Amino acid sequence: MIFRIFRKELLDTLRDRRTLMTMLVIPILVFPITLNVFMNISNSFQESASAKIMKIGIAGDKTQSYTQQLEAIPAAVGPKKIIVFKDSAALRTAIESDQIQLGLLIPENVQKLGEQQQTITLNWLLDASEVGRAERAELYAASLKANAEAERLQKLGLRPEQIRPLVVNTVNCASDKKMVGQLAGGFLPYIFIAFGFIGCMYPAIDLFTGEKERGTIETLLTVPVLRWKILLGKMLVVVSSGMVAASCALFGLFISIEFLDLADNKELLEVIHSILTPNFIVSMFALLLPLVIFFAGLMIPIAIYAKSFKEAQSIITPLNILVVLPSMVGFFPGISLDLNTVFIPVINVVLATKALIAGTLTWGYFLSVFGMMCALAVIAIGISYKQFDKEANILN
Amino acid sequence: MIKATQLRKEFELSRQQRKELNTKATRATAVENISFDCQPGRVFSLLGPNGAGKTTTLRMLATILKPSSGSIEIAGIDAVKYPQEARKHIGFLTGSTGLYARLTPIEIIDYFADLYQVSAKEKDERKKYLFDLLNMNEFLHKRMGKLSTGMKQKVSICRTMIHDPSVVIFDEPTSGLDVITAENIIKLIPSCKEQGKTVIFSSHIMSEVDLLCDDLAIVHKGQLKYNGTMPDFRAQMQTSNLTEEFIRIVQTPTL
Numbered sequence: 001m002i003f004r005i006f007r008k009e010l011l012d013t014l015r016d017r018r019t020l021m022t023m024l025v026i027p028i029l030v031f032p033i034t035l036n037v038f039m040n041i042s043n044s045f046q047e048s049a050s051a052k053i054m055k056i057g058i059a060g061d062k063t064q065s066y067t068q069q070l071e072a073i074p075a076a077v078g079p080k081k082i083i084v085f086k087d088s089a090a091l092r093t094a095i096e097s098d099q100i101q102l103g104l105l106i107p108e109n110v111q112k113l114g115e116q117q118q119t120i121t122l123n124w125l126l127d128a129s130e131v132g133r134a135e136r137a138e139l140y141a142a143s144l145k146a147n148a149e150a151e152r153l154q155k156l157g158l159r160p161e162q163i164r165p166l167v168v169n170t171v172n173c174a175s176d177k178k179m180v181g182q183l184a185g186g187f188l189p190y191i192f193i194a195f196g197f198i199g200c201m202y203p204a205i206d207l208f209t210g211e212k213e214r215g216t217i218e219t220l221l222t223v224p225v226l227r228w229k230i231l232l233g234k235m236l237v238v239v240s241s242g243m244v245a246a247s248c249a250l251f252g253l254f255i256s257i258e259f260l261d262l263a264d265n266k267e268l269l270e271v272i273h274s275i276l277t278p279n280f281i282v283s284m285f286a287l288l289l290p291l292v293i294f295f296a297g298l299m300i301p302i303a304i305y306a307k308s309f310k311e312a313q314s315i316i317t318p319l320n321i322l323v324v325l326p327s328m329v330g331f332f333p334g335i336s337l338d339l340n341t342v343f344i345p346v347i348n349v350v351l352a353t354k355a356l357i358a359g360t361l362t363w364g365y366f367l368s369v370f371g372m373m374c375a376l377a378v379i380a381i382g383i384s385y386k387q388f389d390k391e392a393n394i395l396n
Numbered sequence: 397m398i399k400a401t402q403l404r405k406e407f408e409l410s411r412q413q414r415k416e417l418n419t420k421a422t423r424a425t426a427v428e429n430i431s432f433d434c435q436p437g438r439v440f441s442l443l444g445p446n447g448a449g450k451t452t453t454l455r456m457l458a459t460i461l462k463p464s465s466g467s468i469e470i471a472g473i474d475a476v477k478y479p480q481e482a483r484k485h486i487g488f489l490t491g492s493t494g495l496y497a498r499l500t501p502i503e504i505i506d507y508f509a510d511l512y513q514v515s516a517k518e519k520d521e522r523k524k525y526l527f528d529l530l531n532m533n534e535f536l537h538k539r540m541g542k543l544s545t546g547m548k549q550k551v552s553i554c555r556t557m558i559h560d561p562s563v564v565i566f567d568e569p570t571s572g573l574d575v576i577t578a579e580n581i582i583k584l585i586p587s588c589k590e591q592g593k594t595v596i597f598s599s600h601i602m603s604e605v606d607l608l609c610d611d612l613a614i615v616h617k618g619q620l621k622y623n624g625t626m627p628d629f630r631a632q633m634q635t636s637n638l639t640e641e642f643i644r645i646v647q648t649p650t651l
Binding site: 011016216218223224391392395 | 407461480481486488494507
């Protein structure tokens, strides 16, 4: 009988456009569309920035040495045009009025400093609020610096190794999987939790408050089916909707990675593929399922208590913020699953998923989080049943 | 049959309700020790003004609400102790009954037949009989939301009768319906009576009562003011018509 109720409620739910949007369409499309738009905009900005001729002003270059060096830098770095200015004031004015994009200020005593083998300080003038200018200035500066160093070493008759006795490298011993887990591990549980919650929201309101509002609950309560069975049949639809929404969001993200070149780094793609094993997916769903049941158990008593769709929505929407905010904990470094966090709902699932991605989740912690969430889910079902059994709640 | 004995229903008042009713009492009594019998093959009418306790009484009979005290027997089953068993014999229809707008009539009827655990063979037979009787075949596959009020009313009737209940409870079944749509219900009640079913319906429309009922009870402020047969009611009338007599009884203080 529970399955019969589930079947009917599912059919009813799947014919509700609002629920379909939040359960299937938005989760699947949100990432491909937003990421595609974001990447296209970002790429077009980069392309137009690199194609734009950078006007470089130079002042104080009496020997034309720096002008020649700048001109010698290959065009692959970006097209440029060099304009010589009489003094620094004119150069600064030109920068401020955007007549030129970069200004190189050569000190007056540059020749003397060179002869005395002193450090020559060059200054780049630029508007740092404009994207790409500081980066271009750094590239040119690196080239000028390399030229100056080579010239001075030649004068001194030295090889580069003679003045660079020690090179210290940092070797990262963490696996790529762990690195991805730490960097992007917060993102995945956040998506799951946010969409799992939103996916539960509309069916919960529609199947409980909506049934009261439309006057169909009274009829349903006259059938020879125990109330807990009716509740469970409906709850299954709410939970399924949450799970489908979360899965669709993950699927959408997967499509973005695979087909929209979100991760156009081959090594990174390989790491992502190595993470997305059947074992990982099963473990993640095992963590998510009791969490979504817990969400449904939080929403259903509210939906049963509320007298109208609007009232239910006005109570559940702020709850959304309360649930989604803790799920952002995964973005913060230094917070990991321990004996304290393992018992905090939502946070424990986020941290466990993060550890799961990084491959550092132990069975002990996995079972603790799973057990904790199952216990909360059972309590939430109990509260829902208590509310559903109250005459005052179900009949308005 | 239906046998209600010393039925009483109390509701807890919320803070807001206490404020609205301007009372400090934490509980309100909706039905106060009501007793009556409804016999198979007869139509029993429960009369009373708005807020008299008719709907609460019928909801208790339909096992939606649990009485605070008293007993209810439905088709020989103690409906307070065994509500699941009793529900198998009850068909319940109200004027405000809603139906699932996104489902079709056939889906709704199948759903309720399954909930009432009607066998596949019986379900097919009942569906055919009721669809033909109510002339529903043309709109069986259209969504409820797109049907007219009359069509919806037919689906409600079909839903109520799909499991062939021996007890039929109608709570103001014609409320809010136009005369033509209400005609479906007016025809249904005598048909149930002919089939030997126990029928109880609440109303405050005296013409309906006059037309349909064999026995009647009048309730006011949760208390029973009259309980007897229609011929007896007519015989002891002190006014010239049913409506005036109903008002007289309701306004007479209880001794």
